[in-house]
Amino acid sequence: MAELLAVRGLRVDFATDRGPAQVLDGINLDIATGEVVGLVGESGCGKTTLARAILGILPEGAARIRAGEVRFAGTDLLREHPATVNDRIRGRAITFIPQDPFTSFSPLFPVGAQIMDLMKWKSPRARDGDRPSSLFARYPRGRYRADREAVLEILRAVQMPEPARALRRLPHEFSGGQRQRLMIAMALLPQPDLIIADEPTTALDVTIQAQILRLLRALVKERGVSVLFTTHDLGTAHEICDRVVVMYAGQEMEAAPTDTFFGRPAHPYTRRLLASVLGPDGEIRDIPGEVPSLVTPPSGCRFHPRCDYATAECRVERPALRALASGHGVRCHHPVDAPAGADA
Amino acid sequence: MRLLALALHRLLWFAPTLFGLLAVTFVISRVIPADPVALVAGETATPAQVAALRRDLGYDRPLPVQFVVYLARLGRGDMGTSLFTRRPIVEDLAHRLPATIELTMVAMIASILVGVPLGVVSALWRNSLLDHTLRVVTVSGLAIASFWLGIMLQLLFAMRLGWSPLNGRLPGFPPKDLTGFYLLDAALTWDWSTFGVALQHLALPAVTLAFPALATLVRFTRAGVLDAMQSNFVLYERAMGLPRPLIVWKYILRSALTSTVTQIGLLFGILLAGAVVTEAVFDWPGIGTYAVNSILRSDYNAVMGFTVWAGVIFIVVNLLVDVAHTLVDPRERAA
Amino acid sequence: MIQNVNAAWFAVTRLARDRSALIGLVLIALLVLSAVLAPVLATHPDDVFELHPSERLKEPSGAHWLGTDRMGADVYSRLLFGARITILIGIIAVGASLAIGVPIGLVAGYYHGWVSDLLMRVSDIFLAVPQVVLAIAIAQTLGPSLPNVILALSVTYWPWFARVVYAETRALQKEVFVESTAALGASPWRLTVLHVLPNIASPIIVRASIGMGFTILTAAALGFLGLGPPPPTPEWGRTIAESREFLPDAWWYAAAPGLAIFLTVMGFNLLGDGLRDVLDPRLRRSGPARDG
């Protein structure tokens, strides 16, 4: 499969009262065309920061990119001219599905107005000469009609009842599930190559989540769009992803195709994490210790203070990413080679 | 529909609030050490004359009775007679109302037109030199005594530089009386020289009055914009690469204005309170001067009249603000 | 107790780091200093009561730093003594407003029903008319004197505190710790006095600081209109009114007390803003965006 996105050695610091926190510490991530990649990890592991760094919307002032590159279809987005990225990449080649569909619409405008604002600038039919040059420029008539047709069609695709009427309604008149359907529609409208979905089902009830996951996977597979799907819920990752990357304290610990990731996880953290998911046996297994501070992270491997397999080497030497099999990488000195659950 | 419901709901509170306000003012104005009747009758009046006058004015009856009589008259639009000018207070007030409204409106419009954009810009470039400068200006605006600011402006622009008249509303004859607002009347009758003179007279009091209101508006707008910039929908719009001017001047500004609109009621309070003192400084022939003079002369019917007027204006403005808020925020409008 | 002292000290050091709050603190310190040390700092301490017709309306000079007034008194010395009146008015009026407004706001905020509706309606009535108007009416009714000015300001300012306390109490009732302490079986008295009040102290303190400034402004306006303490009390607002007939020549006569009012009110406003930033954790700058 062709490489679409490649993040290499990305380091991002956040200013805090106690000094800079290394929220992303030399992270790598690959997404191939048409692939759904899950980015899993616990609160504070940096998955949202990574998603925002790729989009280029880290909080100004607080966040600082120290090193690395974000290569998208050959260009390094971090070094490309910001105006060009905003114009051609963001909202066109890469789109976004936010975590909270309740607050991601402006409450003051009908959703139709907000969708058409997006289309005015980000419609796939907008050629360079056809794009409005300023804020007050008119929406080209012919394109408006075509764009509106496309909007109605995509609303039908996300199973929004009465699409034409829905456009006239205000965001608060929709349920959470419907709003997330609108968000998915807006992410698909510019016909992007990559969608970044940041915990898009966390705020939803389980039956609605199931509907949304089913819908999202069907739509992106049908259109061949790549997706980066961040979640803290391993079950959700299993449902939707082709490949899963697990993060811990700002680093990727393991990346593997979904079956391998859940079937033969090699990193001790991954194995512990999977074991803590409640199964039908009623066993409860936690991970001893707490997530480390990112201001003063542990030396060597960041997981070593909580790891059963830690040796002197782990305390001193930071493990490099190593390939166990095709598409299966692990950042560990002592990867485990056994099916999941064998050591639990 | 929802709008109507809201307006009616507000009106339900109108009567009790006004009643309470009247009761408070009435008690304050009648339980007084000085005897207004004796004051009106003059120093040379005999006790019999004073007593006759007291009976005339109805001041000899028990307080609750006086209050009921007053309310009944008020219901017919009769606020009584000024003890001092001996004219109906309704007439006095109506005569002076346009001057105050003209001054207040000009100050209000000026502070909105200047304050809102400054607030937005200040938030967009926060911690810039401009932001810091504006912060000093706004903090000053709320710390300065408006009567002193007025005097200093008079000192500089009227006395030293001679750029503007010292006080008053207009020398000579006013323009043809259409609305009572000189600026408007002059413009309507195409009398641009009168317009200019009226504007000159209006400038200093309007600036004096507008300054604290402007400071309040800048602060609220700045806070509102900063709030909106933190919201998730702005993050989403940035993530989708929408042009920054669109995000700022459409989505953020609109969101910030919904809360600023609410502040306009407060703003009006600042202006009305300011008008009382500002008019006194500039000899502006409006309600404020009338109120101050009436108070100083213990002309209690007139004081009551002013209080009723101020209370009604206030309640009505708050009602309008609620309605405006509903218009600005479509969530409120939806059935 | 020690913890409280530490907490207070912590707040002060944080305040000192906020530049505008620091300026506010310095201005207020200067005001208090001038008031307390007025007899020492004044170059002509007796001028508060004495007349020197020969020295009338002298320009600022080495002998009279801020010039003299229509009675020939030293403007600078009278300003210092005026600071005492200003502080007195501010503290007593705000203190009395707190004493009336806070309990009313607490009761109205904690209980739901007609009593709280009534209490809030009453404070709304007071808020319906500009404070300065109501204060003028009351001060005039009672006659111009210092206690009457303070009374007029207290009677008209308490509703602001009642409103703030009411709103904060209502907001706090939705907090989990209040609801859970109630579920634990705590009595209303315990809940309001031991839990609610300490947690709404910050907005009350902030409001009190800004209220000091506001009250001082209103008091000056009353003085300006001739409703303040009668002469020869060196009240700042009255001084400005007196100076008007000698303008534009005796500009210092009008400028100096106005500046004094401005700096004083500015001090309280800046301090209030700074306190809001320091005491209100909701407005504290947050750390990095949290995941999840």
Next chain:
Amino acid sequence: MSVPAPPLLEVVDLARHFPLRNAFGRRVGWLRAVDGVSLEVRPGETLGLVGESGCGKSTLGKTVMGIHTPTAGDIRFAGREIGRLSRRERRAVAKDLQYVYQDPGASLDPRWKIGPSLHEPLRIHTTLSRAERDREVRAILAAVGLPDAHLDLYPHELSGGQQRRVGLARILTLRPRLVILDEPTSGLDVSVQASVLKLFRSLQEAFALTYVFISHDLSVVRAMCAGIAVMYLGKIVELGPTTRVFETPRHPYTQSLLAAVPRIGGRRVTQDFALEGEPPNPGDVPSGCRFRTRCPLAQARCAAEEPPLRPLDGRTVACHFA
């Protein structure tokens, strides 16, 4: 089999309705958050209350706790009716019946040190001396696994996990008999969730607690509870032993709910997830069976007739066609 212990908590036909008002403040209808719920909890048992947002499970918990007053029905705690007590009497019941919020850490007053916060329940409900209270507080603190030194700290000086333990300790100082846990693991990461659940289990043993466990997370309820009540729009649709309900769910809603949970390993469960639509507005519930608008089995009878809970296969189910 011996005679079962009498239930500690008995809820009979409990209802809690909230008035819906229009813009004029006039009542235009009722939101029937809890509408005729009956259940029993025996001493030492853990009953799970599951359902999606808006199903009324939290309202049920808060009504039992006395935070809401019941619109109708009885709440019997240890044989005594507690739904209609005066406020003062009701406060006294709090000693035996406690409620744990979603984040127990948030139940601590931010301006109070841990020590006074832990003493407070004992000051309210007992006449113990300071020294006796202190002994009790230290014992409980040890039971939740925290050192004495924490007594002198403020909540914000503790980590989130420690705050949660203190919040639980505060409730346990009264040695309650029944504890209602309201979504205690919602929003937690799986590894943290595991340690919290472990703590609940050990405390239940140490203090002989009875739990009512409210959660939207089926796997958590499955791990923690012996019995389970599934709620939909203010009603219980299925009630029975957890293993039975999970292995052979009989109500179509329970079936959908279980089918919607993503599972690790095997095939994707959402691929063939069948339930369509969203729950209706709880202010305007459908006639008859409330689930019929989304139910794959719905027939004419379901709109006309409300299905009662009836015993079936070792549990009770409210469905005509289960």
